[in-house]
Amino acid sequence: MLSSLKIENVAVIEKAQAQFTAGLNVLTGETGAGKSILIDSINAILGNRTSRDLVRTGAAKACIWATFTDLSPRTRALLEEAGYEAEDELLLYREISAEGKGGCRINGMPATAAVLREIGGSLINIHGQHDSQSLTNPARHLALLDTFAQDQAQLEEYQTLYRRLIRVKRQMDALEMDETEKQRRIEVLQFQLQEIEEARLQPGEEEQLQARRRVLSHAQTIAQQLSAAHAALSGDDDAAGAADGLGAACGAMEQAAALDPDLQSLAEKLNEYYYGVRDLAEELAQRLESTDAEPGELDRIEERLDLIYRLRQKYGTDLEGVLAFADKARTELETIQTSQQQLEELAVQKQQLYQQAKQAAEMLTKARLAAFDALQGQLVEALTFLNMPGIRFVLQHSRGPLALAGQDSVEFYISANAGEDPKPLARIASGGELSRIMLALKSALADKDDIPTVIYDEIDTGVSGLAAGRIGEKLRQTSRGRQVLCITHTAQIAALADTHLLIAKQVEGSRTYTQIHPLDEQGRVEVLARIISGDHVTELSLANAREMLQQRRS
Template sequence: MLAQLKIENVAVIEKAEVRFTPGLNVLTGETGAGKSILIDSINAILGNRTSRELVRSGAQKAAIWATFEQIPDSVHKQLEKFGYEDADDLLLYREISADGKGSCRVNGMPATAAVVRDISAGLLSIHGQHDSQSLTNPATHLGLLDQYAHNQDLFESYYTLYRKLVEVKRQLDSLQAGEASKQQRMEQLSAEIKEIRAASLSVGEEKSLEERRTIITHSQSILEGLSGAHAALSGDDSDESVGAADLLGEAVGGLQQSARLDESLAPLAERLSELYYGARELATDLADKLDAYDFDAGELDQIESRLDTIYRLKKRYGLEVEDLLARCEADEQELETIQTSDEKIAEYKAQTQTLYRQAREAAEALTQSRLKGFTAMNRQMKQALEFLNMPGIRFALRHAKGPLSSHGQDQVEFLISTNPGEEPKPMAKIASGGELSRIMLAFKSALADRDALPTVIYDEIDTGVSGLAAGRIGQLLHQTAAGHQVLCITHTPQVAAFADNQLLIQKNVRDGRTFTEIHTLDMDGRVRVLANMISGDKVSELSLASARELIERSH
């Protein structure tokens, strides 16, 4: 559950720390006091997209901390998957800079927003003010039905078969393309293969050729340098000059003679001797190199011709040599596939028939789970809505089977009749705003028993509702909170009265700046706040007594 939320420099909240408890946590306050900022902060801490506009004016950054206790197994598994320290509690941190940059941390370790979203997916769900309107869109009904039916395993089994069927069908359609286009493609592939294979390309050849061309092009300069170095070491017979190696030999002889008389010179003589033998060995290597430098006059032309062939192929296909070889292999595989297409077509047709039959069976199992789920959900929804002061309500499911698709074979829409004697019709044509709020709460209540999420947040679920219906909403929220932590933002005293923990969000202006503060209310504070919600600014003894009675009757 969400145990603590700490906020700094988020919108009009300079600094606030909120502690939540198990059960029903109710947040109350005037419109514009900052209740939605809490929702924005929770969304941000869960790794959802945010904006620098969330940073308080004049501040360099906003910071949010959230502590979750008794986290579910699914979150433990995600922490282990991503390599984060696992513990009974989870600490999330989100920082948003005024320049739009930000960072996230999980148990003190850096994380990306995407990883935080994956980890926190099993922590809580938020029902926003406008989510109830989604009920008027039939596209959302199948998802709600699947949530209640708890048929994820059946769906995954079906979807795996469906994706295989789509892939095999795509390959079959490709093979069954017109014979003219098939022949044209075979000719194109054959020409490409012939051209690339004829070039006898190899990886690294181009670089080796370019290096060899450089050597040949500058061979005269290379030979002059080698000859000069060899002459300097070995001497030049033409002018009987002495080379450095011979001079080193003379120096070695002289120094060795001196070392016989002064032993301290022995190390120097040894070092000089190493230089001499190194110079002689180097002179020999240079002589070998000079002997090996034999350039064929036609080699440069051959290299240029070969490089031109490689260049033209690269330019023609827009690919490097390694990619050209890969393309040739792919062409050969495709050509082989086309050439054996008759056999493949028969194979793919058999696979398609088998997969289609299996997918239909899996889709039918999915359909039956949905129909069975609706029967149970319909019964539970009817009870919940009658409790929420919507007596005589009727639910129906408009169901049709269609072609296989990514979600199965079912097309569904929830229909509703809110008055006895009327046939059920689409929700968009029947339900008012207040009725939609109660219907959505009934859905959420029905799903709560099947949902492993420990925390559910309702942002003004009681919109458009008052009186008895509002009181019943509070009672249902309180019942739901027996198995889940519930956070609820409300303007309705009948709902707030059921709180196990009530928080007041209050906006003040000091020195021309707006500040929002969050206070946990004791019993006296709750009575006064509820009295304000009942009677407005003019709180009387009667409204105070009414507020106290409302709280006492709610527990």
């Protein structure tokens, strides 16, 4: 359960701390005092989405701490799964900077908001001010019924089959086309493949052709330079070349080495240079002969490059893209040509999946209808207690085509008065009736989970008198099995609290400050009297407040 909450620099709250107990905890205060800020802070500490607007004006960051005790087995398992030690006490921390950045910690260790959100979902369930109005949306009714039915495993099994069925249907849709379209597509693919295959393209061919074209385009210049290099090495009619000079040098060094053996190594090295230059001159002569291009070779290269360019313009950005397009077209052509056989196989698979999904949907329907029978009994009993006697709560149910949530279309109908036919909630339920219906639903659903703390934000909207007192008694009953926090403006509910906290706002200078005060017996009497009579607290209202507290104790 939530044992304490500490807040710093959150909206109008500069610094505040609240201690909570087991049982029913009630928070009261004037409209605008900051009760919604408290809910926003709890939402933030549970990892839910928030914004920098939560940071108090002028502060660098907002900080929120929450301490939880008596952790449930589910919370402990989630902590261990996330890599945190499941201790007797859990401390969550979250900060939001004025720049919009933030950080989270679990028992002092860094955490992500996603992990905080997953763990927080096992700690607190918050019923907001507008949740009651959401009951008027029939789209929510199926989810509420599934929560009560606890049919998640059945629903997931059905959805797995349904998704497989949809996948097969899409494959069939992709294969199914009329014969005219099929023939047209076959002809297009065959033409494209023929055009690419006749070109006999090779990977890297375009680069090789471009390199050869560059050589042929400068063949004359290359030949001149090769000839000059060859002449410099081998000589010509007018002058001796480097090879001749090295030959003479070799003869001289051989004679010198015959007289001085120490010169033998130099003579051998010079001899190596001589033969190396001769070999190089021979290689240059061979390259010079090869520079002569075959007649028409450059034209053939230009034609080939032009063909590759046109194919690239049609089928890919480069040669590899053209070849990849051909592979894809070949696969598609084969698929179309064998589509009839695939369609027959998929049709058999589709029928089998449909039967399996239909059977799973039917089992899901039975589970939902059985759950509503049980839910109906609990709701009628709870709503009768909540001063809605004679209420009838029925389920409008119909089977439709298979969809992601199953085959069921459901909507809750009620008859709030004897002799009236049940009608949709949106048409006949008042705000006060919706609040009581939501409380009855939440109470029924609470028995289906192990979340130790539930928060009701103004569940008493639109009710007063006897109905408000019954809501308080229902909340008190609920708090015997779990911790309940309730924000209320109703004295009947506040009087039944085990712990009463007052949220008060005050203005100092040009700044607004909100504080949370735990109330003792006398403080509760005074606050209840103000709720009863407003600013003009009388002895009678004080006496009424004392009597309400006395009735709670008895």
